[in-house]
Amino acid sequence: MPQDRTLLHTGDQLRVERVVMHALPPQWSPCYQVASARLVLPARGATEFRLADQTRVLDGVTVLRLPPGQAYQLKPCGAATRASIVVSARPGIDDALASAPSAWLLAPRALWLLRRHWRALARDPLRAGPLTPALLQHALQQALPADPSPTAVLRAQRFIVARTDTDARWLLQDVADAACCSLFHLARSFRRHTGLSLHGYRQRLRLAVALQRLEDGERDLAGLAHDLGFSSQSHLGAAFQRGLGVTPAQARRELGR
Known part of the structure; x- marks a missing residue:
């Protein structure tokens, strides 16, 4: 490779x-x-x-x-x-x-x-x-x-990963459809094997993608928030502060220095 x-x-x-x-x-x-x-x-x-x-x-x-x-x-x-x-x-x-x-x-x-x-x-x-x-x-x-994941959880991960920064407007039922099982079954299995809810997993991925884009020099925070499915720039900032302990602007400065 x-x-x-x-x-x-x-x-x-x-x-x-x-x-x-x-x-x-x-x-x-x-x-x-x-x-x-x-x-x-x-x-x-x-x-x-x-x-x-x-x-x-x-x-x-x-x-x-x-x-x-x-x-x-x-x-x-x-x-x-x-x-x-x-x-x-x-x-x-x-x-x-x-x-x-x-x-x-x-x-x-x-x-x-x-x-x-x-x-x-x-x-x-x-x-x-x-x-x-x-x-x-x-x-x-x-x-x-x-834990090692069953097929349904892997399908769900693939679906969420592929759409984290390209297609923010999807529903949890869409993930279940992609995983070929009920949302109830998927939610229970996903948490059992990863320790996270579907929303919690998506949130961590969104913050990871945001970090990468900030490291690449992204300056449009409102556009970044929109691309990742946050309701506003302030919503993104609050999630950043809560999860990482820094603001998006602070992260960009440190990663870009």
């Missing part, structure tokens, strides 16, 4: 890279194998991972953990270029990265802290300081562990 790798940090414990995967048709890649324990964190777009007998969606808020020797395949969600942050552990490091494969849904505040650090690493690694295991542990402690 065509990709570009940029080394952000390398040290005694962790190696941090930004991996950009270019637009490809929506089909599964050849089978790859993980060389060392790693975390795959969201940066831009979404990708599906096939791991043995389960499929995971690496969207804007999901962290995927892969142990050494794990076989996997990739498939793009949508045609856009995708990017992720890959954190690899040095051989012999006995920490959270060496455990069995699992996934978490990042809290908005944790996502903000991580994205701010990645941006600082890309600009000036020496000034930013390394991405430490402690920072990762802090982010994961605030995250929700996500």
Whole structure:
């Protein structure tokens, strides 16, 4: 799968890279194998991972953990270029990265802290300081562990991910129709396997997309709010302040410096 790798940090414990995967048709890649324990964190777009007998969606808020020797395949969600942050552990490091494969849904505040650090690493690694295991542990402690998802939940995730910033005017019943089950059944199953309601998942994705667009230099906050389905710029600002602890303007300044 065509990709570009940029080394952000390398040290005694962790190696941090930004991996950009270019637009490809929506089909599964050849089978790859993980060389060392790693975390795959969201940066831009979404990708599906096939791991043995389960499929995971690496969207804007999901962290995927892969142990050494794990076989996997990739498939793009949508045609856009995708990017992720890959954190690899040095051989012999006995920490959270060496455990069995699992996934978490990042809290908005944790996502903000991580994205701010990645941006600082890309600009000036020496000034930013390394991405430490402690920072990762802090982010994961605030995250929700996500169980392997049944087909209906995966269909719902694909539907919401594909429409987070392109088609804000949809209803939860539309998600249930796409998942081929009743809204009641989907809502219960979605919360059981992700720890979030359908609305809560959508809200986290919207904040993640907003962060990315602000990092890209978005200045029209009213237009951003409209694109993401918020009722107004003030509604977006309130959600930002509540979830991330900063305003959209503050986030844009810090990510753009």
